[in-house]
Structure formats: structure tokens, C-alpha cells
Amino acid sequence: MQQNPAVSVPVKKPHEPQRRSDWKQAVLLLLPMIAFVLVFTYLPAGMSLVLGLFHYHLLGVHTTFAGFTNFKDALTYPIFWIALKNTLIYAVYMVPLTIAGAIGVALLIDHKSRYYAMLRTFVLLPYITPVIATAIGWLWMFNPQYGIFNVVLHWLHLPQSQWLQSPRMAMPSVALYTLWHGLGFNVVIVLSALSSIPKHVQEAASIDGATGWTRFRRITLPLLSPTVFFLLIVTTIGTLQAFSQIYALSGGTGGPAYATTTLLLLIYQTAFQDFHFSYAASMAMLLVLLILLLTLVQNWLSKRWVFYQ
Amino acid sequence: MSARIARPTPPNRRKILTGFRAVVSLAVGLAFLFPLYIAFVTSLDTAGQVFVFPPHLVPSFDFSSYVRVWQMARWAMYYGNTLFITLTTIIIALATSILSGYALSFLQFKGRNAVFMMFLLVLMVPAEALLIPNYVILHEMNLLNTRWAQILPYGASVFGVFLLRQFFLGLPKSYWEAAKMDGASHLRFLWSVAVPLAKPVLFTISLFIFIGSWNSFQWPLIVTTSHSVQPVEVEVSRLMLAHSVDWRRLSAAGIMTTMPLVVLFLFLQRHIIRGISRGEGLQE
Numbered sequence: 001m002q003q004n005p006a007v008s009v010p011v012k013k014p015h016e017p018q019r020r021s022d023w024k025q026a027v028l029l030l031l032p033m034i035a036f037v038l039v040f041t042y043l044p045a046g047m048s049l050v051l052g053l054f055h056y057h058l059l060g061v062h063t064t065f066a067g068f069t070n071f072k073d074a075l076t077y078p079i080f081w082i083a084l085k086n087t088l089i090y091a092v093y094m095v096p097l098t099i100a101g102a103i104g105v106a107l108l109i110d111h112k113s114r115y116y117a118m119l120r121t122f123v124l125l126p127y128i129t130p131v132i133a134t135a136i137g138w139l140w141m142f143n144p145q146y147g148i149f150n151v152v153l154h155w156l157h158l159p160q161s162q163w164l165q166s167p168r169m170a171m172p173s174v175a176l177y178t179l180w181h182g183l184g185f186n187v188v189i190v191l192s193a194l195s196s197i198p199k200h201v202q203e204a205a206s207i208d209g210a211t212g213w214t215r216f217r218r219i220t221l222p223l224l225s226p227t228v229f230f231l232l233i234v235t236t237i238g239t240l241q242a243f244s245q246i247y248a249l250s251g252g253t254g255g256p257a258y259a260t261t262t263l264l265l266l267i268y269q270t271a272f273q274d275f276h277f278s279y280a281a282s283m284a285m286l287l288v289l290l291i292l293l294l295t296l297v298q299n300w301l302s303k304r305w306v307f308y309q
Numbered sequence: 310m311s312a313r314i315a316r317p318t319p320p321n322r323r324k325i326l327t328g329f330r331a332v333v334s335l336a337v338g339l340a341f342l343f344p345l346y347i348a349f350v351t352s353l354d355t356a357g358q359v360f361v362f363p364p365h366l367v368p369s370f371d372f373s374s375y376v377r378v379w380q381m382a383r384w385a386m387y388y389g390n391t392l393f394i395t396l397t398t399i400i401i402a403l404a405t406s407i408l409s410g411y412a413l414s415f416l417q418f419k420g421r422n423a424v425f426m427m428f429l430l431v432l433m434v435p436a437e438a439l440l441i442p443n444y445v446i447l448h449e450m451n452l453l454n455t456r457w458a459q460i461l462p463y464g465a466s467v468f469g470v471f472l473l474r475q476f477f478l479g480l481p482k483s484y485w486e487a488a489k490m491d492g493a494s495h496l497r498f499l500w501s502v503a504v505p506l507a508k509p510v511l512f513t514i515s516l517f518i519f520i521g522s523w524n525s526f527q528w529p530l531i532v533t534t535s536h537s538v539q540p541v542e543v544e545v546s547r548l549m550l551a552h553s554v555d556w557r558r559l560s561a562a563g564i565m566t567t568m569p570l571v572v573l574f575l576f577l578q579r580h581i582i583r584g585i586s587r588g589e590g591l592q593e
Contacts, residue, residue, distance in 0.1 A: 137348030
């Protein structure tokens with residue numbers, strides 16, 4: 001359509017002027033978020049890469065270049081290896097226990113009724129409780145003389161345990177608390193995945209003669225596998241980051257005899273009790289590398305067993 | 310060759326199975342409740358009842374431990390700190406996420422996806438890598454040992470941005486076109502139309518920030534030393550280390566600080582479960 005040039009207004013290109021005005025507003029609206037992200041994530045992430053390479057002190061003393069000495073010191077520090085071993089062994093049983101436990105409890109209470117909804121409430125409740133406050137009750141239950149665990153073992157005529165005071169049982173005791181506190185979160189995720197599995201698939205298999213176990217093994221589990229993979233990644237990271245419950249249950253020491261000294265607890269003690277920041281930062285970097293490595297391995301392995309619909 | 314055919318379970322056996330499942334489930338459920346219950350019982354014990362063998366499971370409703378533990382610490386101050394830190398974190402995180410969530414959905418500009426990616430990348434940074442550098446940053450900002458040191462690092466909620474952007478993208482563009490006709494600016498539209506519509510999302514985000522912030526322990530422990538700025542959790546940990554055999558009072562302190570969250574949970578359970586199912590609970 002031709003317009004009379006005399007009355008034509010300059011034809012706007014549809015988007016350009018609007019885009020320019022949006023640009024200014026976008027900067028304004030995004031600025032607060034970007035500022036927070038830059039200062040408290042990107043900047044420290046960058047610093048974490050280099051902090052280990054220096055001798056940094058909070059007050060007075062000049063920061064000097066250290067090269068890899070901090071890393072070398074960490075790798076030749078016996079406690080570092082104990083902490084690494086504790087962290088890895090803890091993860092090796094904690095991760096499968098959490099996932100298997102979550103699937104088991106979820107299958108058990110996956111039922112639409114008030115009764116089972118109430119039980120789901122009980123299972124999830126610990127997840128939102130503060131760790132330090134609820135660890136008190138557990139410290140009491142773990143008490144070797146008067147705690148409920150040893151009382152029950154005594155009634156059952158089974159050998160009692162020193163629980164948190166025994167170097168062998170301290171970490172498993174921490175695991176028990178952690179399962180209690182965190183399992184509900186995983187159960188809710190599995191329940192939500194279960195609810196998205198179409199009922200007719202199960203029914204069809206049932207009509208074809210599949211037993212309960214076969215249905216679980218051949219239908220439910222493959223359909224759950226993306227969820228299991230998600231839980232695997234999240235639980236592994238969470239397990240390697242365990243801190244508050246260990247601090248609470250070991251009285252802040254990581255004892256007895258370093259039995260509950262995990263990498264993060266050691267990093268905390270090195271940085272914020274002994275104030276060796278750069279040394280601790282190099283350990284933190286090693287922990288990050290460990291997490292990265294495990295995540296990559298799990299990701300790679302997942303191609304063999306995760307089934308996407 | 311006979312195929313294995315699952316025969317329909319006879320009604321009697323099915324009844325037994327259903328009952329069995331109900332009983333086992335109940336046992337599991339109670340096992341999760343029990344540690345809270347035993348702390349509750351211990352907190353209400355009389356002085357002579359604690360170190361008794363075997364332990365008892367019926368509370369005696371002696372509230373003296375609560376009275377005593379209330380006098381042991383300046384709880385009002387610690388609760389005040391926790392409340393201030395939690396609410397301020399929620400306000401700041403909501404503000405940053407609303408503004409950027411809106412910009413990333415209603416505004417057209419170059420690099421929109423790049424900015425969104427930059428926010429999402431935050432989730433890939435492991436928290437323990439940030440502990441020491443963030444401490445150093447707060448030291449350089451002269452903010453160590455303040456309430457702000459416990460708030461500002463949590464001022465950006467990536468999940469908040471993610472959820473709000475998602476929600477805003479789902480709103481019909483015609484709302485904005487109509488508002489623009491009436492001469493509304495983006496900010497005005499955001500404040501009087503988009504935000505009220507997003508209330509349920511804002512509520513979920515606030516709820517999870519609340520739980521995370523109320524329960525946070527590691528970071529306050531690291532960045533604070535004076536009692537006057539510390540939250541309840543840090544004070545409870547100090548009591549725990551100092552009075553490690555006074556189980557009645559420790560239990561009372563534990564129950565006192567757990568109860569607000571239990572009450573919150575019982576009222577808002579539905580939202581919490583929905584939030585976890587969508588993966589929002591991960592931000593702690």
C-alpha cells in the first residue's frame with residue numbers, strides 16, 4: 001500500500017525503537033541481581049581458584065605468592081588423608097542407603113489415603129527442623145549409659161555400642177541422624193516421580209502375568225531411573241558437604257580420634273579456627289575437584305542405566 | 310510350557326497384606342517422629358527422672374526446664390536476630406528475583422538469554438568453594454560480625470528468578486499491551502498487575518528462604534563472633550557444648566527452637582511438598 005508522502009509519518013521498524021528503550025529498563029531491573037551474583041558468587045568463585053596459590057592473612061601481613069606449596073602441604077598432611085578417607089567411606093554407604101531407603105519408604109507409603117498422607121508428614125517433618133536443635137535429642141539417644149539405643153539393645157540381649165564415642169561407630173551414627181533428617185526430602189521426590197508413572201502400564205503388565213517384583217524391576221525402576229540419577233547427584237554432593245550435623249554430634253571436634261573429621265569440617269577448622277586461609281582454600285579446591293570428578297563419572301555412567309521416556 | 314500367571318490374590322490374603330503394609334508403614338512413620346518425641350519428653354522431665362534406667366516415654370509436664378533455659382540465655386535477642394536475618398533475606402531476595410524475573414520475561418533486549426545463563430551458572434558453583442573467599446570479601450567490606458554478613462550472600466535467589474521468569478512467561482502478553490494503552494510503565498505494570506498475580510509463586514519462594522535462613526548454622530558460625538548479632542541456632546550450639554550433660558534443659562532449648570518450624574510445617578505442608586517435588590527445596 002502506497003501512502004501519500006505528505007501525510008506519512010516515518011514508518012517505525014517494528015522492534016528497534018522499543019528494544020532500545022527496553023534495554024535501559026532491563027539494565028535497571030537486572031542490576032540488583034547481577035550485583036549480588038557478581039559479588040557473592042562470581043568474584044569468590046574466581047578468588048577460590050587463586051586463593052590457594054597465595055599466603056593470605058587477614059591482618060597486617062602482606063599476601064605473598066606461594067605457588068603450589070599450600071596444595072603440597074595439604075597432600076602431605078596425614079589428617080587431610082584421614083578426612084578424605086572419612087568423607088569417601090561415608091559417601092560410599094550413605095548415598096546408596098539414602099536412595100534405596102527413599103525408594104523403599106516411598107513405595108511403602110505411596111497410597112492415596114489420609115492415613116498414608118499422615119505418615120508422609122511424619123517422614124518429611126525432620127527435614128525442616130534445625131539440625132543443631134534436633135541433634136540434641138539424638139545425642140541423648142546415643143548416650144552409651146542412658147540412651148534409648150543401648151537400652152533397646154540391652155533388652156534384646158545384644159551387644160551395646162559406644163555410638164558417637166566409639167571411633168568405629170561415630171560416623172555411622174552421624175549417618176543415622178542424617179538419614180533421619182534428610183530422607184523425607186528424597187521420599188517426596190520419589191513419590192512425585194511415582195505419581196507420574198501411568199497406572200495403565202502397571203495394570204497391563206499385571207494382566208500379562210507380571211508379579212509384583214517383576215513389575216517393580218521391569219517397569220517402575222526403569223521409569224524411576226531419571227529420578228534416581230537426580231537423587232544420586234544431589235545426595236553425593238550433599239553428603240560430601242556434610243557439616244552441621246557432624247559439628248553438632250561431635251561437639252565441634254570431628255572426634256573421637258578424627259573419626260568424624262570430614263573434609264569440610266577440616267576446612268572449617270583450618271580456616272576459621274586456625275586462620276590458615278590459603279591452606280584451607282587449597283583443601284577446598286581439592287574437595288571441589290573431588291565433587292566435580294564424581295559428578296562427571298556419574299554423568300558418564302548414567303548413559304548406561306538411565307532410561308528416558 | 311506353562312507361563313507364570315499371577316492369580317488374583319484371594320480376598321483374605323489381600324486383607325492381611327493391606328494390614329501388614331499399614332503396620333509396617335506406621336512403624337516407619339513413628340520412627341521418624343520418635344526422636345522429636347523423646348526430646349519433648351526429656352524436656353518435661355523432673356530433675357530425678359533423667360538419668361533413670363530404663364527410660365520412660367510418658368511426659369511428666371514439668372515445665373521448669375523451659376523456665377530455667379529461658380533464663381540461661383538472652384533468647385529474645387537471638388530470636389530477634391534470627392527473625393531480622395530471615396525476613397530481610399526474604400525481602401532482598403524477593404526484590405532481586407522479581408525485578409530480574411520480570412526483565413527476563415517481559416522486556417526485549419539483546420543478551421537476555423546470556424544473562425539468564427549467567428544466573429543459572431550460579432547453581433553449578435559448589436558452596437564450599439565460596440566459604441573462604443566470601444569470608445574474605447565480607448572482611449574487606451568491613452561487614453564481618455554483623456547481621457548483614459548473614460543476609461547479603463543470600464540476596465540473590467536463582468530459584469526465585471527461575472520460577473518467576475517461568476511464571477511471567479506464562480502470563481498473556483495482552484495484559485501488558487492493555488496496560489501500556491492505559492499509559493502504564495513497566496514498573497507500574499509490574500507492581501500493580503504482575504506481582505499480585507505472582508503471589509503464590511512469591512509465597513513458595515519465601516517459604517523456602519525462610520526455612521533455609523531460619524535453620525542456617527554454618528555461615529553464621531563462621532562470620533560472627535559477638536553474641537549480639539548471632540542467630541538462635543548458634544546460641545543453641547554454644548549451650549550444647551557448654552552444658553553437655555544437662556539433658557533436660559538442652560532438650561527444652563532444642564524443642565523451643567524446633568517448634569516454630571514444626572508448626573509452620575503442619576500448616577504449610579502442601580506448599581512445602583509441592584516445592585520439593587519441583588526441586589525448589591534444593592536451594593539450602
